[in-house]
Amino acid sequence: xxxxxxxxxxxxxxxxxxxxxxxxxxxxxxxxxxxxxxxxxxxxxxxxxxxxxxxxxxxxxxxxxxxxxxxxxxxxxxxxxxxxxxxxxxxxxxxxxxxxxxxxxxxxxxxxxxxxxxxxxxxxxxxxxxxxxxxxxxxxxxxxxxxxxxxxxxxxxxxxxxxxxxxxxxxxxxxxxxxxxxxxxxxxxxxxxxxxxxxxxxxxxxxxxxxxxxxxxxxxxxxxxxxxxxxxxxxxxxxxxxxxxxxxxxxxxxxxxxxxxxxxxxxxxxxxxxxxxxxxxxxxxxxxxxxxxxxxxxxxxxxxxxxxxxxxxxxxxxxxxxxxxxxxxxxxxxxxxxxxxxxxxxxxxxxxxxxxxxxxxxxxxxxxxxxxxxxxxxxxxxxxxxxxxxxxxxxxxxxxxxxxxxxxxxxxxxxxxxxxxxxxxxxxxxxxxxxxxxxxxxxxxxxxxxxxxxxxxxxxxxxxxxxxxxxxxxxxxxxxxxxxxxxxxxxxxxxxxxxxxxxxxxxxxxxxxxxxxxxxxxxxxxxxxxxxxxxxxxxxxxxxxxxxxxxxxxxxxxxxxxxxxxxxxxxxxxxxxxxxxxxxxxxxxxxxxxxxxxxxxxxxxxxxxxxxxxxxxxxxxxxxxxxxxxxxxxxxxxxxxxxxxxxxxxxxxxxxxxxxxxxxxxxxxxxxxxxxxxxxxxxxxxxxxxxxxxxxxxxxxxxxxxxxxxxxxxxxxxxxxxxxxxxxxxxxxxxxxxxxxxxxxxxxxxxxxxxxxxxxxxxxxxxxxxxxxxxxxxxxxxxxxxxxxxxxxxxxxxxxxxxxxxxxxxxxxxxxxxxxxxx
Ligand SMILES: *[C@@H]1O[C@H](CO)[C@@H](O)[C@H](O)[C@H]1NC(C)=O
Ligand SMILES: *[C@@H]1O[C@H](CO)[C@@H](O)[C@H](O)[C@H]1NC(C)=O
Ligand SMILES: *[C@@H]1O[C@H](CO)[C@@H](O)[C@H](O)[C@H]1NC(C)=O
Ligand SMILES: *[C@@H]1O[C@H](CO)[C@@H](O)[C@H](O)[C@H]1NC(C)=O
Ligand SMILES: *[C@@H]1O[C@H](CO)[C@@H](O)[C@H](O)[C@H]1NC(C)=O
Ligand SMILES: *[C@@H]1O[C@H](CO)[C@@H](O)[C@H](O)[C@H]1NC(C)=O
Ligand SMILES: *[C@@H]1O[C@H](CO)[C@@H](O)[C@H](O)[C@H]1NC(C)=O
Ligand SMILES: *[C@@H]1O[C@H](CO)[C@@H](O)[C@H](O)[C@H]1NC(C)=O
Numbered sequence: 059x060x061x062x063x064x065x066x067x068x069x070x071x072x073x074x075x076x077x078x079x080x081x082x083x084x085x086x087x088x089x090x091x092x093x094x095x096x097x098x099x100x101x102x103x104x105x106x107x108x109x110x111x112x113x114x115x116x117x118x119x120x121x122x123x124x125x126x127x128x129x130x131x132x133x134x135x136x137x138x139x140x141x142x143x144x145x146x147x148x149x150x151x152x153x154x155x156x157x158x159x160x161x162x163x164x165x166x167x168x169x170x171x172x173x174x175x176x177x178x179x180x181x182x183x184x185x186x187x188x189x190x191x192x193x194x195x196x197x198x199x200x201x202x203x204x205x206x207x208x209x210x211x212x213x214x215x216x217x218x219x220x221x222x223x224x225x226x227x228x229x230x231x232x233x234x235x236x237x238x239x240x241x242x243x244x245x246x247x248x249x250x251x252x253x254x255x256x257x258x259x260x261x262x263x264x265x266x267x268x269x270x271x272x273x274x275x276x277x278x279x280x281x282x283x284x285x286x287x288x289x290x291x292x293x294x295x296x297x298x299x300x301x302x303x304x305x306x307x308x309x310x311x312x313x314x315x316x317x318x319x320x321x322x323x324x325x326x327x328x329x330x331x332x333x334x335x336x337x338x339x340x341x342x343x344x345x346x347x348x349x350x351x352x353x354x355x356x357x358x359x360x361x362x363x364x365x366x367x368x369x370x371x372x373x374x375x376x377x378x379x380x381x382x383x384x385x386x387x388x389x390x391x392x393x394x395x396x397x398x399x400x401x402x403x404x405x406x407x408x409x410x411x412x413x414x415x416x417x418x419x420x421x422x423x424x425x426x427x428x429x430x431x432x433x434x435x436x437x438x439x440x441x442x443x444x445x446x447x448x449x450x451x452x453x454x455x456x457x458x459x460x461x462x463x464x465x466x467x468x469x470x471x472x473x474x475x476x477x478x479x480x481x482x483x484x485x486x487x488x489x490x491x492x493x494x495x496x497x498x499x500x501x502x503x504x505x506x507x508x509x510x511x512x513x514x515x516x517x518x519x520x521x522x523x524x525x526x527x528x529x530x531x532x533x534x535x536x537x538x539x540x541x542x543x544x545x546x547x548x549x550x551x552x553x554x555x556x557x558x559x560x561x562x563x564x565x566x567x568x569x570x571x572x573x574x575x576x577x578x579x580x581x582x583x584x585x586x587x588x589x590x591x592x593x594x595x596x597x598x599x600x601x602x603x604x605x606x607x608x609x610x611x612x613x614x615x616x617x618x619x620x621x622x623x624x625x626x627x628x629x630x631x632x633x634x635x636x637x638x639x640x641x642x643x644x645x646x647x648x649x650x651x652x653x654x655x656x657x658x659x660x661x662x663x664x665x666x667x668x669x670x671x672x673x674x675x676x677x678x679x680x681x682x683x684x685x686x687x688x689x690x691x692x693x694x695x696x697x698x699x700x701x702x703x704x705x706x707x708x709x710x711x712x713x714x715x716x717x718x719x720x721x722x723x724x725x726x727x728x729x730x731x732x733x734x735x736x737x738x739x740x741x742x743x744x745x746x747x748x749x750x751x752x753x754x755x756x757x758x759x760x761x762x763x764x765x766x767x768x769x770x771x772x773x774x775x776x777x778x779x780x781x782x783x784x785x786x787x788x789x790x791x792x793x794x795x796x797x798x799x800x801x802x803x804x805x806x807x808x809x810x811x812x813x814x815x816x817x818x819x820x821x822x823x824x825x826x827x828x829x830x831x832x833x834x835x836x837x838x839x840x841x842x843x844x845x846x847x848x849x850x851x852x853x854x855x856x857x858x859x860x861x862x863x864x865x866x867x868x869x870x871x872x873x874x875x876x877x878x879x880x881x
Contacts, residue, residue: 093162095197100160102127102153112136113203118158119143122255126152129160129170129181130257131205131222137312138327142334144205144229144314145222146257148181164194166209166219183209183220192219204233227257230306230315236276237266237295237303246303248317264317266295266304267418274302275417277348278322278340284348286322286341287465289413311821313337337743345467352376352389353462356409360470370463371407371488372480389462400440403482406433411473412466414446420461425453432456436479444478551626551637558582558628558635562592571644581640590625591641595634606634612686612709620674622697622707641705643698646760650693656763661802663702664760668810669835670704671696675753676828678706679746685715687744691752692733693759713744732767732777736848737822747822750831751848754817757810758782763796779818779847786815786844809835815844 089108093100100107106117116131121143129147132138147160148170157173158180170181196213207222208215223234228250230236235246250260263279274295276288295304306315312327321341325334341347344366345357351367355375358366367386375381376388415421427435429447436445436458446457466476480488561582562569569580577595584590595606613624628635646667649655659667678686689711697705735751737743755766758778766778776784778794785791791811792804813834819825824845826834833839 091201093160093168093199095162095164095194100129102156102158107201108134109201109203109205111203114144114201114205116201116207118156121251121257122253124152124255126154127156127158128152128257129158131201131207133205133312133327139332140334142314143257144227144231145207145225146227147222149227149251149257150259151180153180162197162199162209164192164197166192166197166211168199168207168209168220183225185209185219205231206233227251228260228317232306232313235301235303235305236264237274237301239301241300248315248322250317250319253319260319262317262319264322266302274304276304276322277418278317284416284465286346287348287416288340348465349387349389351386351466353464354390354392355386356412356466356468357386358468370409370466370478372478372484401481403485404437404479405482405485406436406445406477407480407485407488409466409468409476409478411469412476413469414457414466414474414476415444415459415463416465417457419464420459422458422460424456424458427456428454432458433477436477442479444476446474446476448474553626553628553635553637555628555630555633555635557584558592558637560585561590565592565594582637589640589642591638593636593638595636606636606710608712609636609709612712612714615684616677616686618674618677619703620670620705621677622705638707639705641697641707642700643702645694646696646698646704646756647693649698650759650763651765656796657798659702661799661807664799665806665810667696667698667702667704668757668760669832671706671753671756672828672832672835674704674706675749676832679749679828685746687713687715687746688749688752689713689738689744690733691749691756693756696756732765735822736820745822746828747825750817750825750828751822753828753831754814754825755779757814757817758794761796761807761810761814762794763798764794777849779849782811782815783847786811809837809841812841812844815847816841818847818849819845820848821845 089105089112090098091107091109092098093107100117102118106115108115112134114131114137115134117129118127119130119132119141120127128149130143131145132141132143135141147168151170153170153172155172159171159173161169161171163169163182166185168183169179172180192211197209197211198215199207199209200215201207204223208218209220211217211219224244224246226234226236226246226248228248230248236248238245245265248264250262252258252260261280262285265277265279267275267277274297277284278286295302306313313324315322315324321339323336324338325336327333328335343359344350345359351357354373355367355369358368365381365384365386367381367384369375369390373390373392376391380386380388417423424432424435427447432445432447435456436442439458439460441460442458443461444459444463448455448457463476463478467473559565561584562580565578565580569582571579571581571591573579577593580592580594582590582592610624610627613622617623622641623639624636625639626637628637643649649659675688675691678688686709688706688709690708691706695706695708697707699705733752733755735744735748738748738751755778759766762778762782764778782791782794785793792807794811795802795807813826813831816824816826816834817831826841830839834841
């Protein structure tokens with residue numbers, strides 16, 4: 059209770075302070091936001107333009123230690139206390155004294171004069187003179203609250219003829235784009251400052267390579283050479299007939315992206331710490347620099363002690379001596395006799411988990427081609443050097459390359475498999491090598507066994523050491539390995555594979571309960587007649603092993619009536635199997651979204667389920683010995699027992715936090731569209747507050763009986779959050795309640811909707827902790843008013859929708875996104 063009290067007081071004080079400041083500004087500085095023709099100019103020393111709600115200011119300034127004067131736009135003091143310039147007008151033409159004046163001429167062009175320099179303008183904008191008929195009495199340049207300086211030609215400020223957002227300097231803020239307009243040829247590019255004292259055009263640029271055949275890539279250039287290349291991520295771009303661009307959008311926090319002379323950074327203003335906090339920065343690790351290893355080679359950032367560059371199969375270093383001196387920039391060449399002659403025996407060697415080659419060099423994309431067809435497509439053409447088959451939201455794409463393969467980075471967990479073309483000799487040698495490897499593995503069984511024992515010892519030591527040094531990243535996996543490999547946990551039963559096979563009748567189709575991202579779940583009966591659920595990890599998913607160990611380690615330690623109980627596991631050869639408590643009623647979604655089964659869930663039951671899930675999360679987040687972030691909460695992961703008590707399941711993606719760790723970051727985003735919080739989906743940042751977001755969605759789905767990403771007949775552009783937020787604003791929130799609920803307690807339902815809206819607020823800091831939620835649901839604490847939620851719109855492939863909203867389409871509602879690169 060006191061928590062919220064102080065929260066309100068602090069907020070009220072802050073607002074009062076802002077109001078007072080605004081008042082003072084209006085009172086004494088006569089702040090204004092426009093320049094008009096022939097009347098209002100802006101003189102150096104004559105104040106600044108302040109946008110309506112005091113978000114941004116425009117005026118004359120001197121950067122760093124410089125004494126030169128520039129016209130620029132910066133966040134106002136009330137927003138960002140450390141003066142941060144986001145745009146500079148005369149970046150390459152400074153004024154050497156304070157005689158500058160910014161005016162607007164009769165064509166609607168902004169012009170900067172310095173009176174001691176006669177009448178030649180220092181700087182001006184250019185407006186096509188075909189716009190002849192501007193009415194000068196209605197011309198104005200206005201600084202908007204978005205930070206955009208716009209020249210309007212009409213009284214109502216509707217028709218703009220120029221805007222600063224179209225001429226970025228080194229910084230991208232919300233509403234600005236990086237990309238190309240195909241029609242006008244206009245390109246939006248960021249360019250670094252020369253130095254902290256000189257905003258002049260520097261050497262580094264960030265531009266989008268608008269590859270119309272493959273997904274666009276960001277490039278950072280140093281001069282005219284490539285310096286860094288982004289990973290391709292489909293959520294970040296908007297492409298239509300006219301334009302291809304990346305748009306900063308989607309958060310209400312103060313966020314900017316800036317190109318400096320060493321990196322591109324995305325930063326968010328931390329109102330508490332009064333500093334910019336880094337969300338993203340690149341290049342960072344050795345292999346991020348473009349061409350660190352030259353053509354036809356791959357770079358492995360983790361090879362710390364050995365050389366990080368390695369030729370692709372079938373290629374050899376261009377210069378052996380460079381290679382021996384750990385200089386990989388020369389790259390590798392093929393000694394096949396001319397790329398254009400290819401023999402019958404050509405084939406492909408897989409290079410697993412890579413950041414795929416630069417698609418701006420001789421690449422082609424064809425959609426709707428299976429992996430096999432893609433292989434044939436590449437094999438058919440002698441100049442095809444490699445192919446890659448990708449699948450995204452059910453669409454299969456085939457990428458083929460017809461030139462040198464550049465900028466390949468090898469990941470350990472993420473990435474895609476690239477297939478490199480080789481001739482028959484290399485193909486055969488490669489096959490022999492992998493066979494040989496297997497044989498050697500057999501011969502070396504004993505030495506390997508002792509090595510494993512030594513490793514276990516080292517891991518145990520590491521754990522002991524790790525406990526002394528908490529917060530070490532990845533320690534949960536080490537602990538998981540220890541737990542599984544030593545088989546020491548007394549509570550955990552280890553089953554024979556034969557027992558499991560008998561229990562599930564050879565994993566028969568009849569017994570299959572469901573099919574998840576990492577394998578299948580079967581119903582089984584143990585010799586003592588106990589019914590169990592058997593989760594069998596698919597053997598092909600190499601990455602699943604890690605999740606498996608993780609899941610075992612996590613659930614083995616958890617005991618709570620709202621969590622699914624782990625009875626044991628089975629590890630034999632390639633088999634990884636979990637034996638879990640059997641839930642006869644399957645999952646919550648099988649009731650909620652089924653036209654007949656949903657009637658079993660009356661309001662009383664639904665309210666109990668909501669409270670049960672909340673208690674389960676409370677245990678995970680606060681009450682258990684560990685702090686556990688589930689990361690994939692959704693209705694299909696809530697199972698129901700015979701009495702319809704909810705039990706949280708599927709801990710394959712859970713993370714353990716140690717001590718007072720509050721937040722972590724991952725480059726590997728796992729979760730489900732529609733349930734992921736914005737900071738997780740976009741930046742890979744997860745915390746207890748990302749679970750809270752998912753819980754908010756679950757509550758809304760329980761109350762309404764609709765899927766968050768389901769189709770809304772009244773407004774197809776909107777998802778469930780959007781619909782509820784709209785109804786809430788109109789005071790009609792109860793309209794969202796599932797029509798099959800014959801009777802319900804309106805105050806309980808309202809409370810759930812309000813709490814759910816608090817959970818899905820855009821800013822993670824605003825979302826309540828699970829303990830507060832439990833109190834609010836019980837009515838012991840009255841919930842505050844929710845702010846604007848995140849992700850109000852559905853993902854739409856046709857129009858100009860917010861590219862940062864990763865909502866799924868109907869067909870992928872329950873698909874788990876296993877890998878989505880955010881770098
Ligand atoms: C500005 O000058 C001071 C003193 O000469 C120096 O310490 C500081 O590094 C300079 N700052 C910049 C950004 O050049
Ligand atoms: C203000 O920002 C600059 C650049 O972002 C940084 O170097 C400086 O330390 C900051 N100053 C304060 C007082 O935080
Ligand atoms: C500023 O520049 C002008 C034009 O180059 C020059 O005439 C003037 O002397 C300079 N003033 C100072 C104070 O350097
Ligand atoms: C310009 O706009 C003003 C105000 O709307 C109007 O009174 C005036 O007649 C216009 N002048 C011309 C030449 O259209
Ligand atoms: C295949 O390529 C290797 C080297 O990449 C070369 O040594 C060999 O002669 C080639 N074999 C044929 C049949 O072209
Ligand atoms: C690496 O080799 C290239 C030529 O292949 C050369 O131009 C470059 O200077 C070398 N770099 C270093 C650090 O020796
Ligand atoms: C192979 O592909 C390249 C690039 O698409 C193309 O220019 C060339 O004509 C193709 N060659 C054949 C024989 O199809
Ligand atoms: C960007 O976000 C704003 C509000 O957050 C929204 O009104 C606008 O439509 C979005 N722009 C795009 C292109 O989606």
